[in-house]
Amino acid sequence: MGARCDACKHVMLPPQSVCGQCYGYDLSWIELSGRGKLLYASVGKHRLMGLDFIQGTVKLEEGPLVPGMVIVDDFDFSHPEKIWDYNVANISVLAEIVKNPLGVESIAFRIIEPGK
Amino acid sequence: MAKTLSRSVDIIGVGLTNQGFVSNTPEVKYMTSRELWSWAAQEAVKDASITAKKLDALFVGNMISELSEDQYHLGNLLPQSTGLTVSEEVWKPSVRIEGACASSSHAIRQAAFAIAAGVYDIVIAGGVEINNCRIRSRDPGNPRKMTNEERLQSIYCHYDQAWEVSQLSIQDMVLAQWLIAYAKHYRLDVETMYDWLDARIFSNAYNGHLNPKAYWNGTIEELALNAGFEDPVAFLRSPDHNPVTYWPLRLFDGPRRCDGASAVVLCASEISEQFHKKPIRILGTGNAHGRSFSEKMYSQPFIVEAARQAYEMAGVGPGDIDIVELYDFVAPEYLIPLEDFGYFERGEAWQAVIHQRTRFDSDKPVNTSGGAAASSVVGSVGAVETYYLVKQLRGEAGANQVVPTPEIGLMYDAGAARDCIINIYGRLV
Numbered sequence: 001m002g003a004r005c006d007a008c009k010h011v012m013l014p015p016q017s018v019c020g021q022c023y024g025y026d027l028s029w030i031e032l033s034g035r036g037k038l039l040y041a042s043v044g045k046h047r048l049m050g051l052d053f054i055q056g057t058v059k060l061e062e063g064p065l066v067p068g069m070v071i072v073d074d075f076d077f078s079h080p081e082k083i084w085d086y087n088v089a090n091i092s093v094l095a096e097i098v099k100n101p102l103g104v105e106s107i108a109f110r111i112i113e114p115g116k
Numbered sequence: 117m118a119k120t121l122s123r124s125v126d127i128i129g130v131g132l133t134n135q136g137f138v139s140n141t142p143e144v145k146y147m148t149s150r151e152l153w154s155w156a157a158q159e160a161v162k163d164a165s166i167t168a169k170k171l172d173a174l175f176v177g178n179m180i181s182e183l184s185e186d187q188y189h190l191g192n193l194l195p196q197s198t199g200l201t202v203s204e205e206v207w208k209p210s211v212r213i214e215g216a217c218a219s220s221s222h223a224i225r226q227a228a229f230a231i232a233a234g235v236y237d238i239v240i241a242g243g244v245e246i247n248n249c250r251i252r253s254r255d256p257g258n259p260r261k262m263t264n265e266e267r268l269q270s271i272y273c274h275y276d277q278a279w280e281v282s283q284l285s286i287q288d289m290v291l292a293q294w295l296i297a298y299a300k301h302y303r304l305d306v307e308t309m310y311d312w313l314d315a316r317i318f319s320n321a322y323n324g325h326l327n328p329k330a331y332w333n334g335t336i337e338e339l340a341l342n343a344g345f346e347d348p349v350a351f352l353r354s355p356d357h358n359p360v361t362y363w364p365l366r367l368f369d370g371p372r373r374c375d376g377a378s379a380v381v382l383c384a385s386e387i388s389e390q391f392h393k394k395p396i397r398i399l400g401t402g403n404a405h406g407r408s409f410s411e412k413m414y415s416q417p418f419i420v421e422a423a424r425q426a427y428e429m430a431g432v433g434p435g436d437i438d439i440v441e442l443y444d445f446v447a448p449e450y451l452i453p454l455e456d457f458g459y460f461e462r463g464e465a466w467q468a469v470i471h472q473r474t475r476f477d478s479d480k481p482v483n484t485s486g487g488a489a490a491s492s493v494v495g496s497v498g499a500v501e502t503y504y505l506v507k508q509l510r511g512e513a514g515a516n517q518v519v520p521t522p523e524i525g526l527m528y529d530a531g532a533a534r535d536c537i538i539n540i541y542g543r544l545v
Binding site: 014039040041042043044045046047048053055056057059065067068069080081083084087088100101102104106107 | 284
């Protein structure tokens with residue numbers, strides 16, 4: 001869920017109590033589609049969990065930018081440089097709620113349309 | 117109309133401890149924040165040619181003393197040992213300021229505002245941090261190095277817990293994307309990105325190895341030879357000696373965290389020359405916040421905004437800056453700010469670093485101290501940068517003095533890569 005300004009329709013995630021664009025206080029909840037584009041991604045090991053994973057920045061189709069884990073089922077973590085290919089392609093992603101390795105229910109993005 | 121300080125403020129004294137680990141570095145061993153701060157403060161007060169009695173107030177930046185020392189409330193702990201006393205039982209105004217790695221920059225900025233407002237005439241500000249060791253209140257005589265978990269927690273607690281940490285959004289990975297975005301935008305290939313990362317390490321090390329106050333002032337060539345490499349680039353590309361952390365970043369693209377303190381004595385300009393023959397003026401200051409990621413990523417709007425404020429207040433432009441000290445906790449924080457505050461034109465900074473124009477003896481000096489690769493005392497960063505810039509602007513920087521002596525210097529600090537402070541300092545000519 002995100003917040004949308006009743007006046008200017010600006011969408012915010014995380015939800016805020018004041019519109020970051022027109023400063024209005026009248027906001028409504030909005031269910032976000034979860035669809036977006038992967039703008040950038042890096043790969044590394046979570047130092048506390050000792051877990052290799054991909055972290056990306058996604059622009060949702062409603063507008064907000066969201067950082068989060070990216071799920072690429074067949075990614076070869078022994079070649080982290082291969083993440084470059086995912087940065088230069090125009091990749092569509094879809095959010096899903098997963099229980100991450102920290103045990104927290106979180107947003108992750110699964111690649112759905114490589115190159116489109 | 118430009119926003120300016122209503123009363124001009126100068127820096128008349130600077131002090132800096134040696135930096136290391138309070139668990140085992142001889143010069144700082146067993147010190148707590150109180151002793152580290154006292155060292156830096158005494159040096160700054162002496163440098164200002166005043167006595168502590170002249171000080172009206174204290175603003176100290178600190179990021180994690182509750183985690184490293186079980187100690188909150190440094191604002192109350194430090195005035196007595198700094199000499200900010202009205203009597204043995206009554207001490208002068210003092211406060212701790214926390215803004216992640218920008219804590220001491222905020223302290224200096226707020227101290228300048230307090231003088232500009234006419235509330236005080238002479239103020240001591242700066243930062244102190246034990247950020248690589250753990251001192252427990254039940255066993256204060258036995259500092260030890262932080263565990264990996266303690267060290268990471270002390271960093272992670274400065275990010276958004278609900279929307280970043282719990283979501284596995286790691287700041288260093290976002291910063292890696294700054295560089296990826298830059299390469300993508302300027303059509304640099306992966307090999308050029310690697311070349312740039314190496315070049316920054318060489319530039320910092322070239323500058324830092326002449327800095328006697330740096331925690332690490334070795335050279336990459338020495339490290340390479342000791343590891344059996346004739347070619348230092350091959351050493352930096354070695355997965356055994358410099359492994360990938362967050363691609364494309366490697367271990368040496370991060371900081372060398374250590375413990376220490378730095379202090380700055382600020383003074384109303386109309387009286388500063390009574391105390392120091394070479395006062396350094398605070399020409400401008402700017403602060404803006406953001407989320408550390410943006411749609412374009414190769415430029416961070418909060419840095420651009422902080423720079424705009426600072427330049428407007430100073431009445432100078434990017435072309436007037438002779439020297440830069442910036443906080444490169446992770447390598448991309450070196451590249452992106454250099455263009456966002458205009459020290460280099462858009463798309464030119466990467467080449468300038470590869471060509472080593474950022475060495476102290478070249479035409480665009482950056483981090484003559486050696487930067488975060490030489491020492492990173494997180495809550496004291498801005499005060500440390502101010503120390504080095506003041507020394508450079510006075511012509512007192514020693515072996516790595518920029519020639520001719522620079523007139524205007526720019527300091528960039530960022531708390532958690534999202535809370536940017538830019539100060540512009542000028543020598544009175």
